[in-house]
Amino acid sequence: MAALDSRGEVLEVRALPLQHFLLRIRVAGMEPAAPGQFVMVAGANQAEPYLRRAFSVYDQEPVGTGALTISLLGKVIGPGTAALAACLPGQHIPVLGPLGRGFHSMGVHGLHGGRAALVAGGIGSAGLGLLAQALAREGRPFDFYYGGRGADDLVEAEEFRRLSESTGGRLLRTTEDGTAGARGLVAEALSATLEAAAAQTGRAYEALYTCGPHGLMAAVARIAVEHGIEGEAAMEAPMGCGYGACLGCAVELEEGGYALCCRHGPVFNLREVAW
């Protein structure tokens, strides 16, 4: 399917704690993104930084005929994200997407059915937004593990609570400073659930989906192997173009060689990646 290169109209820029922001854009003619897919965006009339930035589609909603409203969840960490956070409603910004391959949770090629765990570290939650919605829609139960340094890192936590609880699952928060949920790391919380279940009835989850810092995703990959669970990670890599031309976003594979995060990914099987 052709990814549309278009200009979207900024509808809203919502400031969230700790320099997080939610950007809503209306894009005419854009196909809905599959869970895990992304767009390349830049601020209005942006000269610097030169290249667009990759953002997971966090949320989306068709509007009228052939238009789509997409929501991007981000955090200001440099000039690219700052330019996006500084967008004003009514401005038009470049949007290329949807791009990449998303999660394989659904359909005939999907991972196992049964209960899933979604494991987000900080703003990595943005990469799991559409997946959580899709699982909720299909009535597939999942728990949402959400970790950060402090409570303010867990943006949109209530939305993930609502979605997980609608499937009979729950939100489990962890923070390093103990300001929300359990004190500690989110991978430890996942591990604890799996160990407890293994000691009793068997497997707590049939699939693990993760997005966040590299260390977290590597830890989830180790846990998946330990417990014999399938899983996927939505990866991040510095991208020049987002569609396979610059070959910049190499992800090292377990079998040797590299795959492009933008084309082969951004979602990879946990066992595929050389962590």
Add this chain to the structure above:
Amino acid sequence: MTTAAGAPVTDLSTRVGPLRLQNPILTASGTFGYGLEFAERADLRRLGGLVTKGLSLEPLAGNPPVRIAETRGGMLNSIGLQNIGVDRFLNDVLPDLAGLPPKVIVNLFGYDQDDYVRLAERVDCHRGVAAVELNVSCPNVSKGGIEFGHDPEILCGLVRRVRSATGKPVIVKLSPNVTSPAALGQAASAGGADVLSAVNTFVGMAINTRSRRPVLSTVRGGLSGPAIKPLALRIVWDVAHEVDLPVIGIGGIETVDDVLEFLLAGASAVQVGTALFRDPRTAERLVDGLRDRMLAEGVASVGSLVGAAARPQ
């Protein structure tokens, strides 16, 4: 000449040595994949030509991450010549490109002279290949390539061998990372090159101040984008004046004014690169923009612009 609708049309076609192009806008090696990656995002038919990602005899996996770093006005890359290998390109990709109006120029990279000769022989019989461009200046591989582009005698010998291995026009892509690119251009000319393209990326680096480590896994990478445009333009000017070969200008081209500057400096055509990452339609936009500009200024042909900045008014 007019269209069916009666609107005047400016002829953008141009000649670059033995190559006839429908317009002077090409896409640069390493920025347009093998062409087909862009088929759904850009109208390939509108390009003057496209230069493939550098091809080697065997497929190459490329360098470990991190491979790119954005810098002010551009980016550094250290891709390491990841490519599918010349045979897969010729068998699987070229047939889909060969029927299109843009000229397909195959960028070739070898570790030694024999590699280049074998690559040139391999593409020689393929009618869909309009020319070969020799990458003798890639800064991102530990051996090969680069040494050919830095020593005039070696470059002359290499070009001579490639010249005798193929009947295709031979384009030599010059490195900017030498004292006198024009001197290398003269060496390429002496070896029998038909066309020069200038320039490849400038060697640079970036450091992550938080981790206090170089950003790129290879430390050094090639700088491209608007940041290098004035540097590249100066080299194109020098090469066009000092070497008696047509030149294809490359380096940070993004606007119609950029295209005109390179043409006026002496380039017969240009390659667009990094700007495609920012906007995949940059090349078509430049074709339209150049035509509009020529119409507005009453310029009859691309050729009349080439090198005009050096001619008396």
